[in-house]
Amino acid sequence: MDDKAISILLIEDNPDDVRLVREMLARAEGARFHLECADRLSTGLSVLAADEIDVVLLDLWLPDSQGLDTLGNVLAEAPQLPVVVLTSMDDTATAVKAVRDGAQDYLVKGQVDSNLLARCIQYAIERRRAEEALRRSDEFSRSILDSMNDAVYTISVSDNKILGCNRVFLEQCGLKEEEAIGKKCYEVTHGRSDPCTPPITCPVRATIDGAEHSVSEHVHYRADDEKIYVEVCASPIRDESGRIIQAVVVSRDVTERRLAEEELEQSFDRLQRMLQGAVNALAAMAEKRDSSTAGHQQGVVHLASAIAEEMGLSEERIEGIQVAGIVHDIGKIYVPAEVLNKSGKLTGIEFAMIRAHPQAGYDILKTVDFPWPVAEIVLQHHERMDGSGYPQGLRGSDILVEARILAVADVIEAMLSHRPYRPAHSTGEAFEEISRNKGTLYDPEAVDACLKVIMERGFHFR
Template sequence: MDAEPPPPENGAEDTMRLFGSTVPVPSFPSAPAEEPAGRAETRPIAVPAPHVRPAPGAGPAPAAKAEARYYKTPYINERKKFELIIAASGQVVYDYDLATGDISWSGNLQQVMGYLPEEMGGIKEWTERIHPDDRDEALRLLESCEKNREVYEVDYRFRIKTGGYRWLHGRGFFLIEDDRNLRRMIGMMQDIHERKQGELLQSAVYKIAQAADTSAGLDDLFRSVHGIVGTVMPAGNFYIALYDRAREMLEFPYFRDEEDPPPGTLKPGKGLTEYVIRTGRPLLCDEATDRDLRGRGEVALVGAPSAIWLGVPLIVDGVTIGAMVVQHYSDPNAYGPAELRMFEYVSSQVARSIWRKGAEEALRRNEQRLSHHIQQTPLAVIEWDREFKVRQWNRAAERIFGFTAAEAVGRHASFIIPEAYRGQVDEVWRGLMDGTSGERSTNENVTKDGRSIACEWYNTPLIDGEGHVTGVASLAQDVTERRHTEAALRDSEELYRRLVAAIPDMIVRTDLEGNIVFANEVAVRRSGSARAEDLVGRNIFSFVVAEEREKAAAAAARMFDKKIGPQELGLVFPGGSPIRFEVEGSVLRGPGGEPYGVVYLCRDMTERKLAEESLRQGLVKLRTTLKASIDSLSSAIEMRDPYTAGHQERVTRLARAIAVDMGLEEERIEAVEIAGIVHDLGKLYVPAEILSKPTKLTDLEYAMIKMHAQAGYTVLSKIDFPWPIAQIVHQHHELINGSGYPQGLAGKDILLEAKILCVADVVEAMSSHRPYRPALGIFAALDEVSRKRGLLYDRDVVDACLRLFHEKKFKFD
């Protein structure tokens, strides 16, 4: 029983090392012939002795000696036993001849890789089947271990017979005995695909979470995710699509593809990406699946067709925010159910990372916007700590109080509070600290230059997560000007009240239906009422004489669309006779422009009617005298410029005819006529020799001629005409394109009467003789105004002038 088992023969010892076992395995060459079944023998089994830690200072511990124990076991052929052990391990065994490159394969080759031993080939075929990303490292280690006689141990991806790659763990020993010309390598390969994929997945998830922390932004995160996904599956063609539910738009913030260009933002269609987002389910789409989905109308072809397409939804809190996609254009076996599970596994971390990074970027943008608003707001934004010292001080605070942020931060609030108000402010602060009051206050403050200002304060206590007040955020507005304005408004209201009381006319305010809500003392007295309350509630139109009531209501309705002038109406009060009043109404509107009432001013016209009649009679006499004076002025002008004798009279006739043809009111026609008579009054101030000069005028002489319009205005503006005669004369050389003189007026800035006078003046001047040229004739004159109609001269005026000559046969003589 104490005898030790014989050592393994030939290469069996190395095979034991390969397994890392102390079980003695005999070499194949010395295996005895099979014994009949059922025979048993007593065989030694090596049991490792316990490890003994060496005593301090002692030499190396002796190698642990295996204790041989003998058990009664059934006899099994040694070769069969070795094969059973290999089969039970699930590994592939190889014997590599370093000299020839041939490899003998055995073990679980077909179960692990799908190949038969004769299909595997030698070292060249083994090398070609290693994944390109792992090949260099596997070969480098092989060369190094052979050179140094070390155990060859490596993980790599190997292309299996059905397509795709699986992770293998290779372990081999070199048997090199130069004296026997023995150069071999014996080893095993173990399928570690699930374990390796699990490790890679865990690493990928961790790296994605880490990328969410370290990425500078979403673009950086997308690049990191792409690289990490590429460690667990082919990801040369990879993109992320995000769905904006609010806008119902699909965006592709990250897109890397060897066939298609990056798409822009678009409405969701019927692509595979939209299908994944719409259904919220992952999709592994090969040719058959694509044909089935398209046949059912679920999807349509978008972009270049791929050999295999894999997409997973990005879901956060049950809401699909987008999709993550990989695709391969040449290898239909690039992805399978395992890649689908892996891709789906990492997608949840990707979705959370995108959502988180997007939220961080949105928060950062909001903080930037808030900071910008704080700096740009016209209100002072100040943050105080619990000691009432400044923590933040924006630009508006600098402007309002005069202190820079550098001067203010860290100082107690007393530097902007006058001594007389500190007790009041301290009371506000205590209320903010204990949460009882102080959210709004108005008090006096002092600026850096010593000015006293009034400020309105809006204060918000800052509360931490435990409910403690950590400080106060304040908005301050300088209301000094507003206070002055309010005081002025109060004075104005008092003045208005006194004016209303002093005005001798009736003032009545109504609601939108015409019911009286206010009447001044004059209205109360004239209506025969005892007090204002007797009028309140009565309809104002009930006081209008019956025959004019409809007219009054119609005028009141028009007021809401446009301003109308005073209306003359008859009003009758109880016990009295109708009295003529001038009634003027104004619509009252709120801040938004909405009407809420009407105020009427009613002025008794009895005395005014009498005065108007007297004035009318006086005006007739005055006009007669005025016209005689104007005629005298006209004669004086013609005496100064005999060559233009009759010019003013002819211009006046044509101008009046144009005004009549255009349908102007009688008052305006009379204004045109009067202005025409004196339109060249200013020539009295131009030297006679210039007016009658038969040769071309110099620039200075022409400038003096052009001064006559201004000179005429200066003289006539001192006369109180009932018409704008001075302005008409002033503008009668202005042209509608602004090229006239003396003011360069254009378009609507020129009075219509002046436009009429301008055309009449041009037509008469061109058709008449002048010292420096003969008459050009009426046809040349009409052609001039016709060609420059709408450019220099008013269209309507020119049309009226042409009608007079062509249709109504107007003549100057």
């Protein structure tokens, strides 16, 4: 919790209970509270719509609303706010139902002291923040899946039911999400009513039977009975005991390749390796979970490409820089959202989490068979010419040219952008940073090229 007073809305029609809550909050230690009160649900909902409230203390029995409907009305008006029920009804069933319906806690009047009330309020706020961070993480993971060109879906190994899928899978099958989720995989992809049997090789079954990864080619049928050829790669997801509970499957439409197999023969091995690497990265992401700043990454890519072009790098190397730039902060998915968005000074542990993101990004990408050293560029993009960077403390020519270019573009874009802990710097301040440290922190040629493309070629971030 920060030092700002916690704004509480107490919806309670009993003046004595209002006075008691006010007195308990005044005596509570460790936090400051600002209490607003409403004696009707309708009044409370008006306050929620007009004021910035951190948490709601709610009596379920009010003159204009009774029981759990009261909770439902508050959550409908302010679903993002934590709600703590404070009622005289000491009933376990009601308490459990209230928490299931969305209350953060259920307190009984007469059984609460000052410190307990204060702790419950603070815990409720922190739990809601954690839930919101998890929601954002889920949204980010979903956006990654939906940006892929391959169909991705997860299957329960106990009953072969599809648990989740991305946009491409639905397009590949010609279905809506509600028509695929909960259905058995062989019903959706093969149009069968029973599980696949030899000679059909089931990659999910192979995974369950012990194969760490399984790759095979299949014929799938769309909802309109159109036949498509797909390459399917499955990888296990395990629980804490090591038991396989799900399989993550990547399905790539290879119909054109199958119909023109002779032309694509030479590229098959590489395609298979890239698909395997994508599954490895996806499985690691599913197990460890996380957010990235897409605007920042696109800005870095745009500037780094211009710098590389000015320095005379080949189109192939510039393409490698673009790919590395897009994913250079992918390791931040392992950093808690509250650390990334923290507006105050980072603690030593939090700063160490941030500094670990190049290594985390490398670990995610190292098995992907890119035609460029993408993982190494990501690993080195915070190295500095004098060895003061991280994570390896590399110096000068030991740092890849692509990483040195990315470092300059990263610093410029970051300084010119607003961050939670500071406003954006001016262009002059950004130029001063790289010019003053040219040759010490930043590659001289990259700095000169950066200044030239911005000052002489009129570069602007898109």
